[in-house]
Amino acid sequence: MRIVMSLLFLLAAMVPAAATEAGWALLRNGGHVVLLRHAITPGGGGEPANFDIENCATQRNLSDRGKQQARKMGALFAARAETTERVLSSRYCNALETARIAFGDKIVEPLAALDQPAPGAEVSAEQKEAILKEIRAFTGSGNLVLVTHQEIIAALTGQTAREGEAVIVKPDGQGLHILGRIVFN
Numbered sequence: 569m570r571i572v573m574s575l576l577f578l579l580a581a582m583v584p585a586a587a588t589e590a591g592w593a594l595l596r597n598g599g600h601v602v603l604l605r606h607a608i609t610p611g612g613g614g615e616p617a618n619f620d621i622e623n624c625a626t627q628r629n630l631s632d633r634g635k636q637q638a639r640k641m642g643a644l645f646a647a648r649a650e651t652t653e654r655v656l657s658s659r660y661c662n663a664l665e666t667a668r669i670a671f672g673d674k675i676v677e678p679l680a681a682l683d684q685p686a687p688g689a690e691v692s693a694e695q696k697e698a699i700l701k702e703i704r705a706f707t708g709s710g711n712l713v714l715v716t717h718q719e720i721i722a723a724l725t726g727q728t729a730r731e732g733e734a735v736i737v738k739p740d741g742q743g744l745h746i747l748g749r750i751v752f753n
Contacts, residue, residue: 591748594736595711598650600747601703601737602713603721605729606663607641607670607752608634614687615660621683624661634662635669637732641752642670645713653710656702658682658717666732667715684717691723699724704739 594600610631620626630638645652656679657667667676681698685691699714706712713734721729724744729735734750 588750591734591736591750592644592648594748595645595649595750598709598711599707600711601706602711602750603724603729603735603737603744604641604666604713604715605718605721605731605733605735606630606634606658606660606666606715607637607732609662609731621659627661629661630665630669634666634731637752638666638669641666641732641734642672644752645670645711649711651710652713653708654706655713655715656682657715658684658720660684660717663715663717667713670715671713679714682714682716682720684719691719695720696723700739700744703737703744 595602607630609628611628615628616626618626652671652675655667655671655676657663657676659678659680660683663682664676664678679702681695681702685695699720702714703712718728721727721735725735725737725746727735727746729749730751732752734752735746736748736750737744737746739745
């Protein structure tokens with residue numbers, strides 16, 4: 569029984585690694601869209617009660633581990649993927665900081681549609697359509713990265729993502745089809 573449990577544990581550990589390798593294989597070819605959930609933040613979800621989109625001191629920002637994770641993301645994208653042509657980011661400081669640490673300031677553009685909805689609200693149809701419009705318009709030979717939040721990724725794909733997880737997608741009819749994932753530990 570102990571051997572069976574050990575084998576099951578090993579197999580479970582290998583699945584994300586295999587998925588991550590398949591994701592890198594896609595991004596090496598370029599022309600893909602990546603929904604990237606911001607890097608690690610301290611504490612449980614939700615912004616403080618005094619949240620102000622213009623003031624990072626009122627927001628849940630990246631932890632030291634999150635900053636390290638963002639640097640790792642950038643290094644791995646540079647080493648393992650085709651050029652990142654464009655980075656769109658939520659205006660929230662944790663997303664912008666993830667984008668800027670990973671990809672540099674020059675190619676990061678804030679996009680309000682990538683902001684998480686207010687507490688208790690859902691992602692609106694207009695917000696989803698604004699994001700899908702950017703994705704459908706992308707025709708580059710490199711990759712497009714959208715740094716955002718779990719609520720946005722779930723609304724667009726029906727799937728959740730961990731902090732710092734990349735979900736590679738393509739337009740499919742009215743929504744998005746998931747092609748692969750990359751997990752950054």
